[in-house]
Amino acid sequence: MPTFLCSACGTSYPPADSPPSACPICDDERQFVPEAGQAWITREKLASRHNIAWRLHEPDLFSIHTVPAFAINQRAFLLRTPHGNVLWDCIALLDEATKEIVQGLGGLSAIAISHPHYYTTMQDWSRAFGHVPIYLHAADREWIMRPAPEIRLWEGDTLEIAPDITLIRLGGHFPGGTVLHWARPHDGAGVLLSGDVIQVAADVRRVSFLWSYPNMMPLPAREVRRIGEALAPWRYDRIYGAFVGKDVKSDAQAVVARSIERYAQLLT
Template sequence: MASPSEPSYDQNRTSSWLVCKTCGTQFPTDDKTKITTCFICDDPRQYVPPSGQSFVSLGTLRASGHRNVFTPMPVDPERLIAINSQPKVAIGQRAILVRTAQGGILWDCVTLLDSETIARVEELGGLKAIVISHPHYYSTHLEWARAFRCPVYLAAEDSRWLTQQDARHQVFLTETETDVLGTTVLKLGGHFPGSLVMLFEDRLLIADTFFATPSGLGNWETDALGAVRERPSGMSSFSFMWSYPNMIPLGPDDLQQMWRVLKNYQFNSTHGAFPGLDVVVQTPGELKRRVLESMQIQIRHSGHGEHAMLKETASW
């Protein structure tokens, strides 16, 4: 992707640049008089903590014992590898390395990048692309792109939240559907205007374009005595929020737009932005039905009992 004349990746060049402690986004300077606040956290979808805005650097994170942990995901342990920074950095999201037949894709991004992480990713086949779901996970995506010399796919609608631009690496998606190395990247919108999900065969990587609820994660197959039971009806499996930390839900028209795209695709599992948020079902069509049911529950309980979305059905 990058031109042959581009300098080789050098982690020391940017090691002192400022990184927002709250969201993990990197700014291209180490001058704290130039960057006093993070405009991503000032956006009403995010927040500034009570202690106020503060910054760290990649160099400090590397020197303070932070490391990335690679965890094969049980649903497909050879091809889906979660990458999570420990101790927690910023929001605490995971990236997912998707090992397709055409090459590795990093779905979303974590802030921490070090030589150990680069070596481990290369052992697993390297990266040919990075796809970022929305601005809260922009983090240090250009560091990753330069290290692996690969493109980063971003929704064009969300470019205003970038702290850095690099035409050699950043590719802005304008279509609702984009093929990336055999996966299907879908623009659903909602949480952000360009919020993305990615379909890898029948696995839907959702970040927090929508979010698995506790009842969606619950085990409804057996009761306390081991008897088989049906999942109670009318339970939500997913929430759809404009702001997750501030608990502001999306309205029915946003959900309708998301469903217009998603209803055309089939999937048997969803994989969220954080560990422990995977929903896997065995019955074809069941999870898609649950997504629609969850949308309809949110619409109905927000006082829109006559909305057209309540008449939608999910087909397989």
């Protein structure tokens, strides 16, 4: 039986003869059902129409995204470490070229995902690279549309999944909204992979925070200040966000602090 993917968000569903009647993730106010209605695609059709583009951002940090654009069109990151490689966030497409490239870079030891909009085909990625664990925050368990034994639900505010690689639950966009902190990149300055839990803005000297991005629904100022307090102990110089070009290349901690203050002022 085929595995159907939602064309609007990329979420995969259990194999079935026909697609689901609806996508709960798109029915939620943090996403949307397109005006033309819910549509579906199989993994095979997706692979026949799209490819994966790669980019090296700095030593040991690659991003991947789908071309032409598909669904939300986020990017994922492959982080190489001496203790195994980590896939941060996920995209729906996994093509044969990417399987070869990832294996050539040392395979995967773990997958971690910021929030449910990027769960996509995480199950396929895990199984393609040896059934590696998929770390999701337990607060978002209700949004897992395709259960898999590789999923590891974690609780609390932080989880170190490898030396110097820590998941930090910030909440906000989703209760389990998570960012990844990389303590020792090549220059030792610290990197944050933020998904859109912290959204790098069009002006990459700013970041922002929303409950719903497509529907432009804000978070309360108190919630954004709480996110800032949760991040305060962590040292980082750069942020790589969910979308191509959305990178804060220096002084990222100060960028986050200024953005939080301005956000709170505008909601007061």
